[in-house]
Amino acid sequence: MALGDLLVDVAGVAKHFGEGETRVDALRSVDLQVHAGEVIALLGPSGSGKTTLLNIIGCILAPSAGRVALDGETVFDGKWLRGDLRRLRLEKIGFIFQAHNLLPFLTAEENVSVVLDLAGKSPAEGRARSRELLDYLEVGHRAPVKPALLSGGEAQRVAIARALANRPRIILADEPTAALDSKRAQLVMDLLRKLAVEQEACIITVTHDEKIFDRFDRLIHLRDGRLSDD
Amino acid sequence: MNLALKDIRHGLFRFILTCFGLGLLMTVVLAMIGIYNGLVSDALAVVKAPAVDMWVVESGTQGPFAEASSIPADTRDAVARMPGVAEAGAINYQTVEATHGGKTLRLYVIGYETGRPGGPLRIAEGRAIGTSHFELVADRKTGLTPGDTIRLGRNRFTVVGLVEGAMNSGGDPAVFMTLSDAMGLQTELSPADQRVQAARGANPVKSASVAAIIVRVKPGADVDLLTATLRQWKHLSALTQADQETILLASVVDKARRQIGLFLGILLSVSAVVIALIIYTMTMEKLKQIATLKLIGAPDRTIIGLIVQQALLLGMSGWGIGLALILLVKDNFPRRVVLEPFNAMVLAGIIVVVCLAASALGVRAAMKVDPATALGS
Numbered sequence: 001m002a003l004g005d006l007l008v009d010v011a012g013v014a015k016h017f018g019e020g021e022t023r024v025d026a027l028r029s030v031d032l033q034v035h036a037g038e039v040i041a042l043l044g045p046s047g048s049g050k051t052t053l054l055n056i057i058g059c060i061l062a063p064s065a066g067r068v069a070l071d072g073e074t075v076f077d078g079k080w081l082r083g084d085l086r087r088l089r090l091e092k093i094g095f096i097f098q099a100h101n102l103l104p105f106l107t108a109e110e111n112v113s114v115v116l117d118l119a120g121k122s123p124a125e126g127r128a129r130s131r132e133l134l135d136y137l138e139v140g141h142r143a144p145v146k147p148a149l150l151s152g153g154e155a156q157r158v159a160i161a162r163a164l165a166n167r168p169r170i171i172l173a174d175e176p177t178a179a180l181d182s183k184r185a186q187l188v189m190d191l192l193r194k195l196a197v198e199q200e201a202c203i204i205t206v207t208h209d210e211k212i213f214d215r216f217d218r219l220i221h222l223r224d225g226r227l228s229d230d
Numbered sequence: 231m232n233l234a235l236k237d238i239r240h241g242l243f244r245f246i247l248t249c250f251g252l253g254l255l256m257t258v259v260l261a262m263i264g265i266y267n268g269l270v271s272d273a274l275a276v277v278k279a280p281a282v283d284m285w286v287v288e289s290g291t292q293g294p295f296a297e298a299s300s301i302p303a304d305t306r307d308a309v310a311r312m313p314g315v316a317e318a319g320a321i322n323y324q325t326v327e328a329t330h331g332g333k334t335l336r337l338y339v340i341g342y343e344t345g346r347p348g349g350p351l352r353i354a355e356g357r358a359i360g361t362s363h364f365e366l367v368a369d370r371k372t373g374l375t376p377g378d379t380i381r382l383g384r385n386r387f388t389v390v391g392l393v394e395g396a397m398n399s400g401g402d403p404a405v406f407m408t409l410s411d412a413m414g415l416q417t418e419l420s421p422a423d424q425r426v427q428a429a430r431g432a433n434p435v436k437s438a439s440v441a442a443i444i445v446r447v448k449p450g451a452d453v454d455l456l457t458a459t460l461r462q463w464k465h466l467s468a469l470t471q472a473d474q475e476t477i478l479l480a481s482v483v484d485k486a487r488r489q490i491g492l493f494l495g496i497l498l499s500v501s502a503v504v505i506a507l508i509i510y511t512m513t514m515e516k517l518k519q520i521a522t523l524k525l526i527g528a529p530d531r532t533i534i535g536l537i538v539q540q541a542l543l544l545g546m547s548g549w550g551i552g553l554a555l556i557l558l559v560k561d562n563f564p565r566r567v568v569l570e571p572f573n574a575m576v577l578a579g580i581i582v583v584v585c586l587a588a589s590a591l592g593v594r595a596a597m598k599v600d601p602a603t604a605l606g607s
Contacts, residue, residue, distance in 0.1 A: 060525070060601050101518070105239070118527055
């Protein structure tokens, strides 16, 4: 398969918590490159550093050492090189959560358009894009419904729509299928793969769900803070 | 997209209920402010009612409101003849209880000389006293109406007119009657007592003393000089109108005023804590949502706006409900509730400050939220 643009370039990233006797090395000199169109899985036992790595790529957690470049822009090299990390996340990264984490006071459509609103897009533009994404994810008919009235699968698809709203090229998913049954989990992963290809994005997923391992291009194992490709 | 309004609409019933609860608290705060104002206003009402410049009272006393004062009624003639005096009138005050319509009324009886200072300045309904005896003009709060008769002491009086806002510092509504009736009410014995006194060979007690002489001075006359002159009379003391008002506030209602003032302070503090707690709790309940907002890129101003707008809406709604409720019920309070627009505005200002301070606590907690908590793995 021809590789697309290099969207995530993590080089020599280390992360430790605490100092001295209490020091825990969550990541030890991790290198990871993910290209457009790729769907990869981060696997590993609890405490292996999966979430730490996801948080670092998501610009939520600062590495102790190393360099991180997202979509061709070096964002961390010993220190954050962008002052406004939230803006950076808004522009470049979409998040899909284990629990869908939709805002309960907004409708499905508003949950998607809120991202565009934050990005400064007009309400009309936000509505149009929300409708487009919800229709694409086959939940358009649920647009005016609040999350409490959506099924687990519908809510997860709305959450995916939200993650894609601002056309990010990097999508980070944390156990996106954990709350879904086997059939819906397969459907969600197929959908993510389709999106990765169509939108030239990469998808990095933390998962324990063996049923969907065959849906990934690469399975990357983390053990004691070190990476190993399958 | 206004997230604060969307969130409120999502939990509208709960928000309305919270506003209503806060509104009730604000009602109590406004009621206390009104009662405090009413106490001061009532206390001054009786002093201001005769619209005079000077009070001549018994020597060594601060009467007739702060302590008992008794001076000969004919002192009025001597005072009236002094240079600079335009008008002088003798006046008497006493509190009586009477029964009317099956209810016990506590009345503040003001006896005055008709045609002289001391009577009601404005009759709201009916007419002023027109005969020498057994007529009275009552404050509307007594519940009496023109044409009613009421027994006071040994005599039955007819209500001929009504006034408004006439009461003593205790809030007892006033009735005006002629000085001679008031003096009779104070001194006349019941028939049985009269017979006992007659059997003993004693003369019935008949005092011709009054509580004070009130004085209006001529334009340009020096009130302070007149007061100083009167003070030289060994059996009399004189107070200016300002002195009398100061004495009333400083001694007669001071403790009650301070008591209510202190209670008001405590109530405001409790309200501030309650508002702060509500807003803080509202924010803490939203921390996961705030983490999500941070994660998807919401700037601080969006999150601060969400908290502060809700806090201000809550505070202002509570204030509005409180104001509406107190305006609806204030006339049903046993004591007068006097609310000035200034008071309501000051309370609104205090609520805004409290809401902003409470929001600051919530904002502080929100700013500390790690967006990673939204990931939840």
